[in-house]
Amino acid sequence: MPKSLTKNKNEKPFKLTLKDKAVKSAKKSARVPGVPAAITLDFAREWTQPRISKKRFEHVCGVAAVGDLLAKKAGVSRLLVGLACYLHDCCKETKDKELIEKARAFGLKLTAIEELNGHLLHGPVAAQTIKAELKITNVEVLASISEHTLGNAPMSDISKVVFLADCLEESRPKDFTEPIWQALSVPVPGSNKKVNLDRAMLVACDLSLSHLLNVGKPIHPKTVDVRNHFLGIVRTVEKSTN
Ligand SMILES: [Fe+2]
Ligand SMILES: [Fe+2]
Numbered sequence: 227m228p229k230s231l232t233k234n235k236n237e238k239p240f241k242l243t244l245k246d247k248a249v250k251s252a253k254k255s256a257r258v259p260g261v262p263a264a265i266t267l268d269f270a271r272e273w274t275q276p277r278i279s280k281k282r283f284e285h286v287c288g289v290a291a292v293g294d295l296l297a298k299k300a301g302v303s304r305l306l307v308g309l310a311c312y313l314h315d316c317c318k319e320t321k322d323k324e325l326i327e328k329a330r331a332f333g334l335k336l337t338a339i340e341e342l343n344g345h346l347l348h349g350p351v352a353a354q355t356i357k358a359e360l361k362i363t364n365v366e367v368l369a370s371i372s373e374h375t376l377g378n379a380p381m382s383d384i385s386k387v388v389f390l391a392d393c394l395e396e397s398r399p400k401d402f403t404e405p406i407w408q409a410l411s412v413p414v415p416g417s418n419k420k421v422n423l424d425r426a427m428l429v430a431c432d433l434s435l436s437h438l439l440n441v442g443k444p445i446h447p448k449t450v451d452v453r454n455h456f457l458g459i460v461r462t463v464e465k466s467t468n
Contacts, residue, residue: 270312274315306370314392317349326344334354349376377452379451406429409426409428
């Protein structure tokens with residue numbers, strides 16, 4: 227992780243022990259529209275834990291830790307990011323067939339590639355499950371969870387933070403994470419933003435596409451649309467400053 231993205235000079239280096247991964251910033255849920263008061267970060271973490279393996283739970287806690295760091299840098303709600311991070315993979319270990327059945331039952335429209343690759347639905351199905359079971363209706367939390375695998379065009383800053391945190395969790399390979407960290411630290415021309423979320427999204431999409439091509443996996447059309455969306459944003463910003 228580049229030094230510029232550690233907390234600050236006087237704080238301890240960013241650690242990713244399991245203890246530290248438990249984001250403690252919001253023991254009690256602030257009153258936020260669409261988030262029941264009982265739904266705290268602790269609650270979300272504990273609700274997810276029994277639904278996934280120990281290894282996946284460590285990933286989830288790692289995503290929440292990176293998400294909290296990025297939320298502070300991006301100036302977005304740490305509570306909403308934290309909730310989305312803790313809940314994003316709650317359906318990741320659901321079988322493909324069941325994900326397809328659940329998606330249909332929730333009334334989601336499936337594309338041909340999703341019919342053949344049910345795992346692509348674990349985000350949208352998670353968002354619907356959380357809405358139904360936890361009564362979370364906050365659109366930013368639900369969209370962030372739904373969009374965490376394929377992204378969307380456009381995306382809110384909260385959704386970008388959750389998507390990027392999922393990419394940057396510490397178990398991901400360094401040749402994937404380092405270019406994204408570097409893109410995050412590129413100054414946004416004409417802005418005082420501390421992280422360049424759009425450039426990081428573009429780099430993450432490019433790397434994902436390149437990986438899918440290398441391993442011969444199918445590419446969801448949305449992945450291409452999202453990549454082109456962020457390429458357009460980055461190019462427009464560059465042109466406006468040249
Ligand atoms: Fe996921
Ligand atoms: Fe994940």
